[in-house]
Amino acid sequence: MTISCEILFEKNSKAVFYAGRSLYGSIRLTLTNDENIRGIFVKINGAAITICKAENFGEDFLKDRIEIIGESRLATGAHEFPFQFEIPARIPSSFQGEYGFIRYTITISVVLPKLSTKEFEKRIFILRLTDLKDPDLQKQVTVSGSFNPYFVCTCLPWFPLKIDASVDHTAYAPGSNIELEINVTNRSFCQIRGFLAQLIKEVTYVPVLQSVEILKEVKLRGCLQNHKYTVCFGCYVEVPPTSATDLVSKVIKIRHFIRITAVMKKKCRPVIEIPVTIVNVNGRNSKKSELGRK
Structure with missing residues (x-):
């Protein structure tokens, strides 16, 4: 059995989102055979990592997880499920630098029988907006x-x-x-x-x-x-x-x-x-x- 997964953001091909606003997306899951699953989960993660020669330093500032469906049997073919996260206002913007990065990802976890899990990940970008009229x-x-x-x-x-x-x-x-x-x-x-x-x-x-x-x-x-x-x-x-x-x-x-x-x-x-x-x-x-x- 083969499972493929696409993480889609309608009218947002660059996957750019803004702090303090909602993130809307959907999962398109395609199966080659009927399959029993124990659950589908969506996680959003955000972390800052600095890369040193001796040791790496990290900081987590965004962790959220939602269940899309519980134990089910899915038929052969494509299945689409929407999801939504509220992005906190007080988080840093995405950043890629010489010695580290601030990175956000969406991860889809498909839990199969015998507790095996298939994961699919997509990087997203979050920006913090400022009102210059302040x-x-x-x-x-x-x-x-x-x-x-x-x-x-x-x-x-x-x-x-x-x-x-x-x-x-x-x-x-x-x-x-x-x-x-x-x-x-x-x-x-x-x-x-x-x-x-x-x-x-x-x-x-x-x-x-x-x-x-x-x-x-x-x-x-x-x-x-x-x-x-x-x-x-x-x-x-x-x-x-x-x-x-x-x-x-x-x-x-x-x-x-x-x-x-x-x-x-x-x-x-x-x-x-x-x-x-x-x-x-x-x-x-x-x-x-x-x-x-x-």
Whole structure:
């Protein structure tokens, strides 16, 4: 006897679902002979796994199991059974990284006589959506830094170089532009040859692994030395396809920030960082995320 199984999601060929919403699917079971079965079960699982050389670390945050039918006799041919799960709102988005992943699966278990079991599995993708109209995400973010370009390390309370940088909002979606503004007061005798603005994704894998990726880089003009007035300039940094900022998981944490580096003399490169949040906003924008490229 042969049993084949398809896990189907109507009008959702990519199997992309959203946290806080319902997941609808169906099982299409095909038998070559009449068969007695002890039950059919559907399981949904979600876990974060980090892959280390010495040891792997994991975290489970989604486990649910439902019974489709109990003990029955199924005739030869195809049988279709619907199923439904409620996806929790507070779970991380699917992610595939250099040293680990956050992965969700649907598993069908067909329990046969003598307690033998056939299992069929399909990977699904879950994204956590964010409403960019939230007032807290519309706030401007500003970071300031004061530096002494004459000394790499110093306790002297004299900082002739001040850099203020701000972004227009807290959160952004892939495909949007981050409006960056930089205000510089350079009363030192060291010229700033230019500024380098980089959008960076940093992924931390518990316990000690980390990966850093420069997503976008923009070069800006510099500032003369011994300048008594504040110089203001800015640029736009486009957000490319990338996974969303996510700090929900305990073993895989994803954050984004703008790193601004002042290019000066060889041993002095003042740096300030502005945290930004990259989000998934709807199904159309989620196609631009890193998820679609994995």
